[in-house]
Amino acid sequence: MIDLQSSIAIATMVLMQLHHERNKKVADTLKEDVEFIKREFVMMQPVLMDVVEKRGQMAASRILSTWFRQLWGLAHDVEDCLMEFYLHLEKPSRAASAEQLLPRRIIAEQMRGLRDQIEQVNTRNDQYNNAISSVAPSQLNTGPTVAASRNVLLIGREKEKSDLIRLISQEGEQHQVMSVWGMVGIGKTTLVSSVYESQEIRGLFKQRGWVTVSHPFNLHDILASLARELDAQNFSVLGNYTQSNFEALGDRIKASSRSCLIVLDDVVCIEEWNLIQPHLPGDTNTHIIVITREASVAEHCSTTDKNIYKLEYLEDNEALELFKNKVFVGGSNIDLNADMTTQAKLIINKCDGHPLAITTIAGFLARKPKTAMEWKKLNDDLSVGSGSNPNLEAISRALSSSYDDLPYHLKMCLLYLCVFPKGHNIRQKRLVRRWVVEGYASNTHNMSAEQVGEGYFQEFISRSIIRPSKTVTHNVGSIDYCQVHTLIHDIIASKSEEGNHGFVLGLSSNNQDTIRHLSIISEGKLDKDLLHVRSVTVFGEWTSDLNLGMMRLLRVLDLEGTSGLKDHDIKEIDNLLLLKYLSLRGCIDIYHLPDGLGNLWDLQMLDVSGTSIIKLPKTITKLKKLLYLRAGNVSNDDDTSSSKRLQEEIGDVLLPQVSAETFQQLLASLKNEKKSDIYHKYKVLLRSFMLGRDIYGVETPNGISKLDVLHTLGVVNVASGKAILGEIEKLTKLHKLGLTGINMKNGQGVLCAIANLNLLRSLSLRAEGKPGLYGCLDHNISLPKNLHSLKLYGNLVVLPTWITQLQHLAKLKLRSTQLELAFSMEVLGKLPHLAILRLWKDTFQGEEIIFHFQQGLFPCLVVLELSDLDDLKSLSFMKGALPRLELLHVENCIHVDSNGFSGMSFLPSLKEVMLKGDYNNKFIDNLRAQLTQNQNQPILKGA
Template structure:
């Protein structure tokens, strides 16, 4: 959906109007459209917010008709075009704000990047967008009557969840409950009356398709209670429907005289309390998405100390931790158990379910791709059990696995279950999540690096007095708690250090990224690829072929290279003026073109472990630059005039002399330049050579969080302590 793109651009418009208000006080009345820019932006912002609300509405209704889909694509394209204009406006007006007078700005406009628009051209482009927006609203008014509430089909969520109620064939028998045995025992023990006669609540949590509902279903059917009910809770739940579902499950034969469908909400809750107050009951609330849902439901669960139990299944840790009861995390299967489960489903008629030797290579690769996800292992294994056991057939399926995932109806439930997690992400998390798919498979994504890229892209909104970095870390924690990312490593303070994306989740994120023109991953291992001309981001994973594709007129926001081949850098042929993130670390490049100064929007420049020795003089024009990373390079001097880079927050600049860090002087630091102490937004400075002047001026950098200073001598110590 396009909600995330609309949220991003409306946020940026708010920033643009705020920044431009002061500068516009000096504009002459005769400027016409130029003088009306801020007010026109506010009008467009209001329209886009209404479109965003409309998209949410039809998203909740689960409408999948082709006409709204085309309209959504047009809305997304307009949002992207508007974002481009807003970024230019912020830059141009920002330049004006820093001049003493409007005339001073006019005189210096000739020095702006050649690719930038003037304010007149921005105003013209904005008027064109406004006209297209009017047409877009008229088109919506044309097809909106079609989407009438009474005619709306059941949501895809509800359709999918009908398959997972008790009685549905989960395709896993008791003796095939691989890897869930301990979780099952723990859950069974929590239901035991001997544990406590008080009402007890247990939560089972983990990513979609991990086997939560399967596990709970086995416990549900095997347990003995006076009455039991299984309630599937959707994201767009209605309390009355939950009450009725619960009522239909727990009422006994003698209670059939009343009709739950005709009862009001108050009548339903009163009757539920009456029945539950006289019985030992077990209620399963399946797939709860938010803690507030449980709090709204729990008041009907009366506790008469009869040993009643509640089980919640959820994809989010927040919901699981919303009570003081038993909390069970279901994790992906390890390699051995994943292989065992797959073979049981793929080779059901072979003795001991042993995989034929000739199929072993492809079977192992498929299992590895499933990443220990039981739903994928069971579904894919069951499909392969029906195929001919030949190398040709299995190789074909293996090579087309991702395509099969999107196009094979038998695999649709794997895709649907995983996609639900993305669909119900808050809009402010969607861009952050899709961005993680740009990293290679099984890549350890470092928290600090990822957060700096998110900040450069403008994905993080200011919340109260919190720093943007702290807000971004909160976003990352939410993605982990929603099982969209998995923590690989934590630091000594128990903060997230590295995360990783599940392989299948990543593949679906890549598919969604292409669909929304969010980004493209380039990998020509199996032949030359074509890069979509409307893609906003490009990640180069492998680049081996000499024949390079045409990127076209991409308005790239991010360009990241993970391949270290010499041909990788040649992919970057587009001098995209909108680039916010340029990550070329590891490439065998020695020079940076002087045209880099034209990248007015650049906020993150990564050149770690390259052969770069010097940055071009034009780099001092990068007034929006926030992160400059030159770790382990021969570049230890910034060009003259670097004190103009007032937006710099993170500088990493040093050469590693001893790779093993076995000696004290293992790093050669950057040389401090005149005016370094004037960069008052610096959060990170790593590493700088000590000098009397710098040590004395260090106190000016009051925002520093990380400092690495090399070559401190005894004559520096007193002043260094004072400055710190």
Template sequence: MAETAVWFVLKQVYQLLKEEAKLLKHVRKDFEDIKNELEFIRVFLKDADKRATTEELGIKLWVKQLRELSFHIEDVIDAYIMDVVNATHHHDHHGYIGKFQSVIGLMKLKTLTLKPRHRIASEIQEIKLRIYGIKERIDRYNFQFSEQEQGLSIKYPDRLGSLFVDEGEIVGFEKPRDEIVGWLVDGDERSRSVISVVGMGGLGKTTLAKNVFDDQQVKGCFDCRAFLVVSQSYSVEALVRNMMLQFFEETKEPLPQGINMMDKTTLITVARSYLQRKRYVIYFDDVWKVEFWDEIQLATPDNKLGSRIMITTRNLDVANYCRKDSRVQVHKLQPLPPNKAWELFCNKAFRFDFDGSCPSELKDISDDIVQKCEGLPLAIVAIGGLLSTKDKTVSEWKKLCQNLSLELDRNPHLANLTRILGMSYDDLPHYLKSCILYFGIYPEDYSIRSSRLIRQWIAEGFVKHEVGKSLEEVGEEYLTELINRSLVQVSRVHYDGKATSCRIHDLLREMIMRKMKDLSFCHVVDEDDHEQISDVIIRRLAINTSSNNMLRSIENFPLRSLYIFDVLIKFSDYFGSKFFAKSKLLKVLDLEGALLDYVPDDIGNMFHLKRTYSSISGESGVRMMEGFGGMIVLQKLYHVEVDHGGLNLIAELKKLKQLRKLGLKNVQREYGNALCESIEEMKFLESLHISAITENEVIDLQFISSLPQLRQLHLFGRLEKLPNWVPRLDQLVRLSIRFSKLKDDPLKLLKDLPNLLRLAMVCDAYDGEMLHFQVGFKKLNNLYLVQLNNLNSILIDNEALPALKLIEMAYLPKLKEIPSDIYLLKNLETLRLIDTPHEFNQSIDPNGGSKNWVIEHVQMVTIVERVGPNPNSFDFSYRTIRHPRGT
């Protein structure tokens, strides 16, 4: 993190020197000196964070001072830009002194910037003195940081316990063990194949692999076997030598002469020769690097005898990399289910007490503890083992449960658990360390929307520019890498296969929270937070409390990022009026969780929010104050109450040309032309949501010529006809129309959209009696037809909807029977029928329904029926029909 902080400041210095050369003529050399010194210091930071959290106090203090210096430099640069550059821009839109033609203009500019120049000159001298002091301490204490640092002592976790687990102590691995044994024994008898077990640290990959290795069935199928622990620091030479020693020890063959003196090339040659005529199985446990396969596969030839290589890893990319020259099977190891987690906990916590069972008085608190472990075997074993040494009292156990974060940090019984979880963080490249720490900002058990997270990374400057890719695409790659490294869990998947929301394991979050505190990354304030924060450096603040006393205490801190989660904060209160007036350097403001009814007046004056990636959102609609158009690179703005501001607000929208997502509520027909003009300026717009002020108000959007990047479109209101630009949206993935009351079947205009994946026609979106799906809709996955009151028939042409997997039909009172053409949809997996007419449901009854044959190929059919004679009843019954072909 220290390296990341310095790198971020360096980028700012680079940009300042590049763009404001003439403005900096009095202080340019000083800034260049700072840049050079920071580049020098950054060389020493490769392993500083790791050593600061595991070793000498002096290093920890040194990193802390360096981080604080980075914060100071960032403040000085930003204050300078805000005062001097803004003064210049006030006179000249382009920001260059050379553009001034009048002597008077130049004199005014010098007068405006004289005080800031004096101040920055003084502050730069202070910064240089602090840098020299840090360098002097490097020399004095002989800190040795470099990319090939010698003598760095890393405390790797003890893995012996995972290799020597009695058969009777193994819980919950029966199914994965049987599957992997089957792959090893019954797979292709000719080709060499790679079997990978992938999962986060502590899931029991090593225990599972060793259990499979010792299986008698596996032993009998191979001529020779070896089990090798790789870990983060490994030597191919040592691995191959160890592999050969295990082979010869098991087969009782004489060792090759001089094997202990052979170099890597000779060892690989000997290994290849030995294995050429043997069916072998080799286990490589705890592999971290994708390049491992390039090095080790040279010593493990594909001898066409059905040999096997098994790899355990936290990184899915390691497993996938082997596909380039081997057949690969991947088992993604899952956490223990609740019943197995409870069984394992009782085995450890009550092994010698209460006959291995939990006493009734400890059941509730034990259940809380097991839930915190979230099915992670290592955590269950470690915490259960610790509790087995303590008094079996509720108070003693509750104390550990409530202070688990502290116990993880200091209790030797849990040290191995902490180190194993921490290894995944230590192995990350520096650009991902900041990204994973961001998960600690969110509350516990919070499912985080992926798009929100990625936008926050971008706003913070964590995401690097890459040629030919948008920042969003690079951010998605970062998130995918964290998922593949088993650090992030996918909570929900979008219909296009991407992760729409994600979370982290609670114990991993505990580790991240400790690192956040050590690194001054973010301060989290919740209802239970009684910590005095007057002496704490706060750059990022996450608020999960409505306490005004706590909020007022942070108003004078130089915040750069503010997050509010699911709490009631009225911005008319003291906090709002004072805070936003003082927070001129705020660069990330996330109010998504705040129950705000308007946007504070001063938000448009925030210097950094004009220059970063930012978002303003509110599901119920927010009122924007005059001047918000100044945030010219705002990229996400929804949902705005357009009637509060009307045409003037729409004119402000026209300035926001960088918007990617726009949501407008309370739109009136009279806004049509102006709204089209403003939206047309948004060439990067990817998501557009427009809702009329009432369901009968007409939305007039005919005068938009093109939205080339639009991927999502939601139109809620009357449409005299479908806008003629909609069928030209080649990038459109998702389309929802509601209250549209279209007279003409819109499907003939939509069938050729090349990337449409999801179509929803809801709440009188269509007034007609028949929908006709013609040949087309090549990629459509999900179809929702809801509350179309006049619809009585649906036609589907052969070869239409070839990719459709889900249909939901709900509240279609005149559709009396299932469309026969559904049998043509061979890839349909799920059919949901909600409050469809009784005759409709009878026609597909599995016990003699006349049209049951129509859905025989569908894997899952769910029927939700209203209970009782009252048509307005909200009581429903659910039944699911499963067919043999889908079971």
């Protein structure tokens, strides 16, 4: 990121290597230049941080903006030059030929030119410091400091209003602090104002007080304003109090609290609440509502979940109602013709249900002719960014605080989201690991870089800058996919271009000085200079114009899901000597990795899962920095199976004339796969069988144990012999491991190898065919005590005895295990921390599956998923059973009895029931009736 830290670190690395340079004259000259650059960057660092922190708050300054762009580009140019030279100093050299590297003479000339540029920047330091320090407090963006009007017209929030009124007025509630939180401009203040002025609330409280927290924060002014609100008639006596006499103000507020409602609007951090809270009344008849944009503030102020209310975006119908009301000034009941409706929905879609954006745009259209043509013209403006229309700049100004208020270290992480198109579902692990390899998230003394990056991701969620988009049940409590709000995407794209960060989407022309991050989302001729590109991401079709051999400085090559990519397209990958991240995930026409992969010594993340690769090259053992290695054709856990027959799935594709039992068993396993994947899996299965290999895993070469920093490894086929188990046993830093090809011969060896991996937290074991896992895991061996997640696929019959020792196990998935139902559920029900239980097809034996959950078992279960259990007949819950269950997910269990579910009203924590598949109406009606009797009022989805 532009904290110059990366450039400083690389300069230090080059200086260390220069000590070993044989040509002393060259070394001395370059050493002097590099030392100068490093020294200047160290001095510029604090100036730059001040600029980044304040540029969203200070008055527009063309000089400052120009300097910022120049410095950003200069830092990257220096880093590029240093890395080019570092490759020359590398011993032994990875370069296949001298032509693969930029000549030293050219690098030396570039270095001297960069030094001259830095000297020019240095001479202006005083000027920039003065520009920053001259920003007056009046120029700061202090955010909303004036309370909204208390008489507001609420459109599209009637349900939310009723919910809040019910929460405030419910009988038996004593002193409480409620929090209402959500994104900037989502309508928090408007909603609470409507509740505050409602007749129901007015009648409940003798005194009410509303204060908007000022920024810069001033505790005296806040308390004085609140005292005035609560006791307007007697407030004159407070005029004698000094500004520092907070106790007197607090005492006055507490003394006047008689059945009191207090609203604190725009609390932006926990520290502000901690300063205000001691001066607030704590009587049993006091209710306090905190309005904030921060989830962490809401959770801190309101200690119980039921008092935390997140305000979400408007649904389509409510958004259209608000739009019409503002365009036609109170005429939400007006019927639009077909063309106007189409344009209105397009506008609303671009606004993502954001009330501020809808209101602003509608207000602009209210002053225009109310025609479909006029609305289409505005839609066209929105398609190229709201900033193209001066009347819409208010949206950007209001929402820009989401970026400007971020801490310094998060700004670049947010800008990096520009690599993904609008509306794209971004996988969390994909994003976080890219942050890591780009240097935006680094190790700390007690957290890995990935854990730091996950914290950044959660902070963006907490600030409502990104929103969950596709959460899967196996990871309850965390978010697997997110989307960037359309308007936020426009803002960060604008910030990126303004700061010359080099993010480019598509192949169209752009104003970026140099491309640093290229995302290809459309077909077209690629005629850009790609010499300085740091990352390439392709969405959709592969383009043959992309010459990988030209991108010597590439760090990230992300081709996940790219169609049309062939083996020959990645043959020059060995030229990418600085590559740290390579993903070919889901590229089904990739069959081999080139041997040149071994030249990528800096590679940290390699994902070839979902490809047709069944054997990894020997040279992979040279990748000593590799942290993540994902391979194999195991379906993603967020994909659920189908109960249709294989012949129905693949249509006219002819089955091969192979009679071997093993092949038929493997073939039968495909009937549970997604239709979109079936033909690819079929081809890979056939090829794997002919070569005597397992479809679901890959064969690894000897020497895999040399990758001794591996964090994640899978899915590896261990059927080839004992040698691979000995290699895996040495990978003691593994946290996640997936193995297939387990059998009677290697079962004990598998468990012994796993037992040595003390850091292991996630384990997947798989065996196909009729034998499956039967008898393979029946060995008295203790697995790692901190194992958190376990997946067992294959005929098991009896649970292994060691499963009872997994006292920290939180997630368990079973499939095709053919267990005895009653005994197995009793064993699993005693696991003290099991939170997620996923039971898939053929988990249990028998013609009828009847679940009967009793009190005392599964004390911590939060998610129960039942998928493709063809013989499921009934599911019952006794009173006191599953006290923490929040989600019941039932998929393709279509033979359940009409009255098969019972006791749903007894589940005290149930929030949601998800049904997928075809169920009869009587069953659904019975289920709805039970849920209405549940005190938690859980929702039913999918029915």
